[in-house]
Amino acid sequence: xxxxxxxxxxxxxxxxxxxxxxxxxxxxxxxxxxxxxxxxxxxxxxxxxxxxxxxxxxxxxxxxxxxxxxxxxxxxxxxxxxxxxxxxxxxxxxxxxxxxxxxxxxxxxxxxxxxxxxxxxxxxxxxxxxxxxxxxxxxxxxxxxxxxxxxxxxxxxxxxxxxxxxxxxxxxxxxxxxxxxxxxxxxxxxxxxxxxxxxxxxxxxxxxxxxxxxxxxxxxxxxxxxxxxxxxxxxxxxxxxxxxxxxxxxxxxxxxxxxxxxxxxxxxxxxxxxxxxxxxxxxxxxxxxxxxxxxxxxxxxxx
Amino acid sequence: xxxxxxxxxxxxxxxxxxxxxxxxxxxxxxxxxxxxxxxxxxxxxxxxxxxxxxxxxxxxxxxxxxxxxxxxxxxxxxxxxxxxxxxxxxxxxxxxxxxxxxxxxxxxxxxxxxxxxxxxxxxxxxxxxxxxxxxxxxxxxxxxxxxxxxxxxxxxxxxxxxxxxxxxxxxxxxxxxxxxxxxxxxxxxxxxxxxxxxxxxxxxxxxxxxxxxxxxxxxxxxxxxxxxxxxxxxxxxxxxxxxxxxxxxxxxxxxxxxxxxxxxxxxxxxxxxxxxxxxxxxxxxxxxxxxxxxxxxxxxxxxx
Numbered sequence: 001x002x003x004x005x006x007x008x009x010x011x012x013x014x015x016x017x018x019x020x021x022x023x024x025x026x027x028x029x030x031x032x033x034x035x036x037x038x039x040x041x042x043x044x045x046x047x048x049x050x051x052x053x054x055x056x057x058x059x060x061x062x063x064x065x066x067x068x069x070x071x072x073x074x075x076x077x078x079x080x081x082x083x084x085x086x087x088x089x090x091x092x093x094x095x096x097x098x099x100x101x102x103x104x105x106x107x108x109x110x111x112x113x114x115x116x117x118x119x120x121x122x123x124x125x126x127x128x129x130x131x132x133x134x135x136x137x138x139x140x141x142x143x144x145x146x147x148x149x150x151x152x153x154x155x156x157x158x159x160x161x162x163x164x165x166x167x168x169x170x171x172x173x174x175x176x177x178x179x180x181x182x183x184x185x186x187x188x189x190x191x192x193x194x195x196x197x198x199x200x201x202x203x204x205x206x207x208x209x210x211x212x213x214x215x216x217x218x219x220x221x222x223x224x225x226x227x228x229x230x231x232x233x234x235x236x237x238x239x240x241x242x243x244x245x246x247x248x249x250x251x252x253x254x255x256x257x258x259x260x261x262x263x264x265x266x267x268x269x270x271x272x273x274x275x276x277x278x279x280x281x282x283x284x285x286x287x288x289x290x291x292x293x294x295x296x297x298x299x300x301x302x303x
Numbered sequence: 304x305x306x307x308x309x310x311x312x313x314x315x316x317x318x319x320x321x322x323x324x325x326x327x328x329x330x331x332x333x334x335x336x337x338x339x340x341x342x343x344x345x346x347x348x349x350x351x352x353x354x355x356x357x358x359x360x361x362x363x364x365x366x367x368x369x370x371x372x373x374x375x376x377x378x379x380x381x382x383x384x385x386x387x388x389x390x391x392x393x394x395x396x397x398x399x400x401x402x403x404x405x406x407x408x409x410x411x412x413x414x415x416x417x418x419x420x421x422x423x424x425x426x427x428x429x430x431x432x433x434x435x436x437x438x439x440x441x442x443x444x445x446x447x448x449x450x451x452x453x454x455x456x457x458x459x460x461x462x463x464x465x466x467x468x469x470x471x472x473x474x475x476x477x478x479x480x481x482x483x484x485x486x487x488x489x490x491x492x493x494x495x496x497x498x499x500x501x502x503x504x505x506x507x508x509x510x511x512x513x514x515x516x517x518x519x520x521x522x523x524x525x526x527x528x529x530x531x532x533x534x535x536x537x538x539x540x541x542x543x544x545x546x547x548x549x550x551x552x553x554x555x556x557x558x559x560x561x562x563x564x565x566x567x568x569x570x571x572x573x574x575x576x577x578x579x580x581x582x583x584x585x586x587x588x589x590x591x592x593x594x595x596x597x598x599x600x601x602x603x604x605x606x607x
Binding site for chain 1: 527551557594595
């Protein structure tokens with residue numbers, strides 16, 4: 001029995017089907033993809049699910065592969081009923097321009113095991129920035145991009161794509177990277193590039209809205225809330241689909257620095273949470289194109 | 304001792320000075336305007352301005368706050384003796400609606416109950432048969448049609464509207480689902496006295512075209528995880544005046560526009576009543592950078 005299809009949204013280098021027995025009246029005893037959200041959708045918003053009887057199990061895996069990754073099907077370990085699901089560790093590239101506090105936070109979570117991934121390379125436009133120094137201390141390779149006119153070290157856009165492919169990068173996380181990501185990279189990694197922005201987008205986003213400027217603008221506007229937003233990256237600044245947000249209050253006596261500190265605390269938590277979800281394939285796509293995260297604790301909940 | 308001045312921001316038709324003994328190290332025993340406590344807390348770049356007057360200058364200070372067009376109203380002022388309650392005249396409110404008027408009803412009920420120190424004295428609408436207008440008639444509140452449609456003779460001109468509101472001695476104008484743009488004449492006549500409520504967290508999802516269900520649909524389509532209500536001062540454009548208050552609500556993964564709208568509407572009602580109460584008790588203060596704040600009723604040293 002096949003119904004509609006749920007597109008997990010990641011045409012990634014690795015296919016990770018999570019086969020779990022569905023607690024779901026629609027599917028009595030067959031294996032199926034574990035996105036029970038369909039049941040909860042009693043309103044106009046609906047999710048699409050794909051059900052495959054057991055015999056079609058490997059067929060369904062191929063249906064989800066990227067056209068450029070057919071050779072990787074051998075990496076998949078299909079699951080027998082009752083055993084744990086196996087998900088390969090993801091490879092992350094982090095892009096920074098400054099201190100790199102989000103990068104550090106994510107790296108620590110990878111090491112601690114709360115993220116099923118590893119930062120395999122750091123990309124920066126400032127070779128002496130805090131993030132780059134921390135990377136070198138931790139033995140993480142540092143790549144300079146883009147190159148400045150007077151520099152010979154930096155890479156071209158195509159070279160960058162090649163290098164990231166060599167590192168077998170799965171996801172690219174921008175964490176305070178101030179340059180615009182080149183179209184070549186976006187085409188090479190569609191729906192795999194994420195950014196964190198220190199406001200509740202779409203407010204206080206776009207060109208010129210970075211760092212302390214965002215917080216100053218928030219305070220000057222009289223807005224009573226700000227926060228952090230993680231979104232997919234497209235060709236413009238801060239316009240890709242929103243994936244996660246966390247709000248903080250703006251107090252009457254706040255300075256930009258105080259607000260920045262309050263938002264930064266939430267940024268760290270949010271980026272770790274989202275990266276963990278990424279590395280566990282917990283991103284799903286609503287029918288209207290909005291990306292959602294499936295809760296780890298309660299797979300029937302989305303946020 | 305006079306320092307800088309705190310402008311309460313309201314050049315309204317009636318003067319209501321709140322004289323209270325100030326709990327402030329800066330002012331040992333003199334009467335002064337009750338916005339002094341904020342100065343102490345401002346240890347950062349943001350500062351408030353305060354005005355201190357020794358008792359002999361008390362009535363002088365009242366005049367300093369008056370509108371140039373209201374000198375004759377000084378007699379309405381009742382100065383306070385130390386220890387007695389402060390007296391604040393009930394404010395007169397005009398509410399503008401185009402639709403059902405649920406915010407209007409909510410505010411009106413609060414006025415009747417006494418949680419808002421004011422009364423809705425007139426309803427203005429561009430739709431004479433809308434829910435808000437019907438409710439107003441039921442409650443004996445006069446209904447004014449504005450603006451007039453091309454084929455109608457009943458509606459008022461902008462100049463007439465200003466005159467009528469002045470006759471009603473309106474202190475504050477509250478837009479509550481009014482879809483027409485406010486004419487410049489009205490904004491000039493009532494500077495910093497016109498307020499609007501918008502069903503999103505401005506500056507997001509505001510401006511022309513963003514009204515009613517359109518706002519909630521846009522919020523959901525964007526993937527934003529938060530929405531809410533914003534009350535702001537009104538200027539010549541849609542949704543661009545200074546933000547006075549906001550309340551956030553979560554947007555859930557399976558929300559429809561209607562569900563989000565209902566969640567936001569509940570907060571709108573509470574917020575507009577809270578803000579109107581603050582308005583009618585002169586609890587709006589202005590930060591130095593021009594951002595309006597509300598002084599908490601429970602804790603006068605807190606602002607939000």
